[in-house]
Amino acid sequence: MMKFDSSRAWSQASQAVSANREVVIALAGVFFLLPQLVFAIFFPPPETGAGMNERQMMAALQAYYLSIAPVMIPMALFQALGSLSLLTLLDSERRPTVAEAIRAGVKGVVPYLLAQILTGMALAVIALLFAGLLGAVGGVVGGVIGLAVVLLFAIVIGVRLSIAAPVIAVENVFNPVTALVRSWQLTKGNTARLLGFYALLVVAMLVLLIFANVLTMPVALLAPVEVARFVSAAVESLLASIMALYFVAVIAQVHRQLAGPSAEAMADMFE
Template identity: 65%
Template structure:
């Protein structure tokens, strides 16, 4: 089946608009609040001038080591939110909010395992190519290898991007089978799906840049703590909305490629 990006975006937008109260509530709980708490209480360290490369690396390493215990529950929360939204947008079954969250809980462990396997595989591909070229050509070879590794990793990531809906909607609880199913569904449409994701990513980056421009007067005129709070709130709201639409898009990509009917798409949830 040939993938139609316009159809996927229109259906995702209609699904979110028709049920905005429910999906915004889920996005607020599972995306907005964790991100807001994380941004306010665990800000990235400010790098002063005159620091050496090693000092910067040490500061970054110490920061990520300190926030690791917090990142784990945030990742769990966002994973549950992703699966719950995918269940809610499964309009053929039309689950209640409670049923959607319950379905998300059932699929959370397989989803996380699939994400770990996918991340490890992508890392092995990317770093393996970079190390191979680095062994042959030194630093220049390693840089070239990184670009080649990225070129190889991107299509693999696209092929495996439907793991979430396969687990949430198709109820596939085996993470390896879910990865294989995503690979099968995206066969022959990798370039189209990648182009769609790339345009969506660029649109999201444009929104973030616009938000930074809008908050610039606040950063210049307001006290530092107020400016930081305002920037964190706006960034978290935009991040939650972007996550919501990206999940909806992935759900509709899966829906289209799996040949699922869209007759009940615009009907509000109970």
Template identity: 40%
Template sequence: MKFDMGRAWSEAVSLLSANKELLAVIAGIFIFLPNLALALFVPEAMEGPAALDPEDPMAAVQGFYAANGLWFFLVAIVQSIGTLSLLALLHDRRPTVGEAIRTGLIVLLPYFAAQVLLVIGLAIALGVPVGVAGLLGGTTAAVVLSLLAVVVAIYVMVKVSLVSPVMVLGNTLNPVRALRDSWQLTKGNSLRLFAFYLLLLIAIVIAAMVITMVIGLFVAMLGETTAGLLVGGVLNGILTTIWSVVFVCVLAAVYRQLSGPSTEAVSETFE
């Protein structure tokens, strides 16, 4: 099946519009509140690595994640549950909020296993050759292979981009099968999907840059006070929540288009 960008976007908007209240509940709990808590209780985590030591970027990054890595990990876990729960809400069987959250919790470990397998696979397939090239072929060979590795990594990420909807909407808890099914579903549409994701990313980045500038002005006016942290945290949380919900609806729409109608949807059609 040839992927249709316009159809995917239209269905994503339709899914968002039809489920906005329930999506807002789960997104508020699992996306907005963790981001707000991070901004209020770990404000240094929102400043970025450069705030530690802009003159030594590598040390700044290492120090930043050493100091805040645990908080980011905990927030990532909570947000992963939220993302999977949001996807569950978009299932044709129309679950309740409680059922969607339960699904998110059940799928979390298999989803995490799939991500670990993906990272290990990429590290072996791409990292090892780049490392060997650096040792044996010098800097030029390492740079060339690194660029090639980036291209391959992007391709692979597009191919496995449907792992979460495969697991949640396709009821597949086997991480290996989920990776394989996502690869199969995207067959013949990789370039179209890449272009679709890229256009979406560009739109989000541009919007985020504009809104971040406005947020920065508000926060600067309030200064490093509790009010400033609260406003910054609320606005950042709202932005992250919106992007997350939109992205989930897009993934669900892409999966629905490439996988065809579900059993529930077919049954509903003939009722």
């Protein structure tokens, strides 16, 4: 069993992005920044006023998400393609061209989405059964405890299945169940280390977003409403794209570290 080293994973992820800077920035701009920016400018979330009650706020949010569903689905597909293409491109053993990376990403989109759907369905069934059982036994308190336990369980499962995407993109495993099982096997014994590593990344990203909001505050206060909204959307989209890029690079290095060199690479070493 390989012991995960978070410092090495972050260092190698940063080096991989730096070494392929022009190409990965171009791909991130097309697959992450552009859709994020279009979405933020043309489909902003509804404003929930102070005079709205909880039911009205829920109704407004429900109507909003229903209205953007036709846009969110192709956007999710597009960003999934971008993530898989970047994972392929960052595979230092193959060193594919951009066109080859995108073609490989296209092949992996359906298996990747099926893996996500299977994971979501399994977690939903477990959540309903567990929370429902505790709710029936312990009432409201039992239901709340059940939801908290399910949330913790979902986080752990998410960590164990977090490298299914590089398994698909790098190892060319196109069976979604096999990819999930492979991720589960590779992360065995490293759940706590990976959870702590991912948590630190999330905290760092949240701090960066807060810092960006502070920087854009003068624009929001002094500029016209439309200008302020555009600047805010541009900054948030840029930061979200950078975060997505580095998270993909991190996931690639987590997989590379836990999976070890491929059989082809090992064969090349002894030739």
